Amino acid sequence: MKVHFIQHESFEAPGAYLEWAMARGYQVSFSKVYEYQPLPDEHAIQNLDLLVILGGPQSPSTMQTECPYFDSQAEQTVLKRAIDAGKAVVGACLGAQLIGEALGAAYEHSPEREIGNFPIRLNRQGLDDPLLSHFGESTVVGHWHNDMPGLTPNTQILATSAGCPRQIVKYSALVYGFQCHPELTLDVVRQLIAAQANLVEQSQQHHFVQHPDEILLYDYREMNEKLWLFLDRLIEAYRQTTQN
Template structure:
């Protein structure tokens, strides 16, 4: 779901909305001007768009605190963000920058200059060095440390910027069409009067601008689409990472007991996929000894940060990566441990094949959860799902197809465990033994 936040009826998403709709992405609109509450989490978001408005980002207004909190949550979870005018200023503030009054009102059609950094940007790389856009603002911002300036002009130097790798702000109104320009002029006639021809010239200006405008927003929609599954996972787990250890403090012994079932030997290499805060890492390290390789892999930076706070980096290397696209050679490890991840990957069959690829023939896979399937279903108020990828009738053939032989299946009241062996001769050819610990440092 892409969340759109509107502050005024005339300042809708226009061309942004058209690009999102064309990409088939579902949207949800929060009309703060109509009294809609701002969502309090980014849990179900794959994108966030915050539009403009007449209020000031540096002054309190209804919903401002909630919007800043939502923007911060989106930044933390690397949810793709697009902020326009007021939305750009709020994005800058949420990231640690400062919004402030500008040097008078800037209204009308005028150029912005792309910076050198824009040439390699995911949205602006195809935009010409000079772009004539619609300005309609009187405030500006100082960017936070680490932000990348993408477009500028003499009067208002901050015109477009990127924060991190997935959040963009635009001071100018790239989203407008002719209807939008007319709506702006009707809503702010005194400001429109300071820019003769702003409405009359809109058709000609937009005829030149439209190709670049549509390209930027189509690339944003494609960016959101390509990352949607990863974004949803990160958004869900980021907010929970700080309290994960407290919520599941009693699970440690269950993880240690599950690790014993891997029957690891000293010197072997093992992955903990979807390691979260790294609860299994101490037991895995104890099993393979100082000479073995232990790598905890997770998709959510906040989870790995929590693992660092717990000191789990002393038990193994921590790696930010997609468990379905592992940055490891074929046959790199002897075993894979995965607790609860199968139910969170977009395609379990693809994940099982990838895990088989990185495991040497004869290696072991252990799927674990500290709760049984019936226990988890009851906790969520739903019946057991026969299509659950962990149901034995689903899991056994999926494992076999991926190159695993299921040797043990336990769906007990208080734990789930499935143990499988890597079938020799299935999948990719082995190119070497497991990687060394220093190969994954950093």
């Protein structure tokens, strides 16, 4: 299996996504756009199996005049090509929003800012989804966002939270968007906290923003394990489509 990551910032690291790929012995490659590394071209897209597009402080509407290394339209083109080619695609936070944009669904602002670890609830469609059923009706995952992905006419909302009505969405059988961050590890959290301005003050102003000390005390292993099983199931579903 060949897994390619599009990474927007050093501190928005792949965390448990990368740990999973390495543990499985999969071939891993990166487009670290903050280092001006190129996005995969059409040939590279055809040769990959799973595309994971990570989060970042940008939004899909961020212009290159604001962030020179972030080309939203170019990334959307890559995503659309990967989806059209039948590849497995997972978007995390900004990545989920970019998937929606690539499919014609505009992202929106979330009702609440969420930073920290809070429960998400799977609805009936989520509990019935063969890739996500092991998450259970409610599970705590990481959050670090202000926005949420747009919805196409065929998008299924699989999970929500008290602060955001679109936590996990399914665009098609092999394409999922996670507004939440089950990939967070303690190392990634340390990087995010270091890059987040005024987090202590934000925790006093926003109901769904935790104090950094509380975020650092959390044990991330359970959410990581649930993400790993989802990814294993996604790869199995992908293998089945390539064998047919």
